[in-house]
Amino acid sequence: MNGSLLPKRKVIRIKSFDYSSERAYFVTICTNNKENFFTNLDLGKSIVDILRSYSEKMKYKVYVFCFMPNHIHLLINPSDSKVSISRFIGGFKSLATKAAWKFNIKGRLW
Numbered sequence: 001m002n003g004s005l006l007p008k009r010k011v012i013r014i015k016s017f018d019y020s021s022e023r024a025y026f027v028t029i030c031t032n033n034k035e036n037f038f039t040n041l042d043l044g045k046s047i048v049d050i051l052r053s054y055s056e057k058m059k060y061k062v063y064v065f066c067f068m069p070n071h072i073h074l075l076i077n078p079s080d081s082k083v084s085i086s087r088f089i090g091g092f093k094s095l096a097t098k099a100a101w102k103f104n105i106k107g108r109l110w
Contacts, residue, residue: 032108036069
């Protein structure tokens, strides 16, 4: 443990790899404190709508997604957008958090 209650996360990215290159990437995004926010069906639907519209706007391909109670799995491809995975995920998480606030989720969603 690194002074916090949570274990230190492993860095699973390859140094100097271009994560905006056109290929499929499997991404998992966990909720804050692994809370089961996605048991709220309306919240889940709202976030699916955000994922669809944001991926279209950013010219990302979303091959498949799976919502679990406390995380999301995505298989995505930057296509020819030249937008990195981290930038895409950061934007998506920001929009999803703002949507979650409308469902009385306070603070951080992720």
